[in-house]
Amino acid sequence: MxxxxxxxxxxxxxxxxxxxxxxxxxxxxxxxxxxxxxxxxxxxxxxxxxxxxxxxxxxxxxxxxxxxxxxxxxxxxxxxxxxxxxxxxxxxxxxxxxxxxxxxxxxxxxxxxxxxxxxxxxxxxxxxxxxxxEQLVSEGIGYAIEQEVNWLSKSGVFQLKVQNELTRLEHFSPDKDLIILRLMQEIINNIIKHAQATHIEINAYLENDKLFLNIAEDGVGFDYDNAKKNNTGMGLSSIRKRMEMINGKLMLNSTVGQGTSISLEIPYP
The missing domain is CATH 1.20.120 (Four Helix Bundle (Hemerythrin (Met), subunit A))
Structure with a gap:
């Protein structure tokens, strides 16, 4: 059973x-x-x-x-x-x-x-x-930056301190170069129109496969946090958008009455 x-x-x-x-x-x-x-x-x-x-x-x-x-x-x-x-x-x-x-x-x-x-x-x-x-970027971003500095120098309005190490680059990235050049032009135009600066310092170099472009001036400055919050102020939205497209990092420091410094860090090439 x-x-x-x-x-x-x-x-x-x-x-x-x-x-x-x-x-x-x-x-x-x-x-x-x-x-x-x-x-x-x-x-x-x-x-x-x-x-x-x-x-x-x-x-x-x-x-x-x-x-x-x-x-x-x-x-x-x-x-x-x-x-x-x-x-x-x-x-x-x-x-x-x-x-x-x-x-x-x-x-x-x-x-x-x-x-x-x-x-x-x-x-x-x-x-x-x-x-x-096309020639502006066909000869490399270093050459393009050099031309922009020449135009700026001819104005005679600003005292310039420039260190451009990118003229020695052997390999270029035309698409990124075009965006980087436009970013620089946009920043320079903002300085001319809004900053009331007398001194501009430009530093461009390549380090660890990253391109760095630093631009600082001694103008009137502005409240960056407020401008970022309200999405206003010197075309910052356009600059941020373009930096995102090329996987770059934007660092901006500004103090009212003490000028502004902008640093671009971009993977390159």
Missing amino acids: DILLYMQNETAKIAILVAIATLIFLLMPVFLILYIRSYNRHKKNHFVEKQLMQETFSAEMLKAKVEVQDQTMQSIATDLHDNVGQLLSLTTLTLNSVNLNDTEKAAKKIENSLSLVNKSIKELRELAKLLHG
């Missing part, structure tokens, strides 16, 4: 195990189908997100390129008016004052006029190079 009961229990256990195994066997395809559907859905969403990110980046690149070209054209127009125009006007005045009866003075003035014409030609050649906006 006990043996019979034992066999019945064992049979029941086996039946239960068979039923569980059968249920698992039947449910496995269902779970597999659900998993495949979930995987494909996530894969599709990832592809759409990636495509959207690529489109956003491409649009931002185009925007940055247009802004760089606009900024370059403004710089060229200013230099034509303030520098080349002044040289040519001075040349005209000098030539008009030549008295051919006074051979010695005439020769001196003609020599001075030729010198002014040569300076004008040199300036025009530099401007001609910049008419091709």
Whole structure:
């Protein structure tokens, strides 16, 4: 009797195990189908997100390129008016004052006029190079920064202290270079328009596969926390957005009445 009961229990256990195994066997395809559907859905969403990110980046690149070209054209127009125009006007005045009866003075003035014409030609050649906006970054971010510093120096408004170690770079990252250049232009424009600064210090270098661009000035400063909270103040939103796109870090310190310093840290290349 006990043996019979034992066999019945064992049979029941086996039946239960068979039923569980059968249920698992039947449910496995269902779970597999659900998993495949979930995987494909996530894969599709990832592809759409990636495509959207690529489109956003491409649009931002185009925007940055247009802004760089606009900024370059403004710089060229200013230099034509303030520098080349002044040289040519001075040349005209000098030539008009030549008295051919006074051979010695005439020769001196003609020599001075030729010198002014040569300076004008040199300036025009530099401007001609910049008419091709792509060249600003095609020769590397170090060259592009150097050109921006040259424009800033010509204004004669600021005392500059510049250390640009990026001119020695052998490998470039054109897409990032364009964004970095636009970031620098945006920061410099903000200084010119708002800071009321007299001194600007620019430090650019590469360290541990990271590009650092530090810009400090001694202007009026502002309340950064308040500006960040209200999403206002010197195009900070645009600067932060562009830094996020190239996986960079933005560090800004500003004190009212004591100036502002901005540090950009960007993986490079």
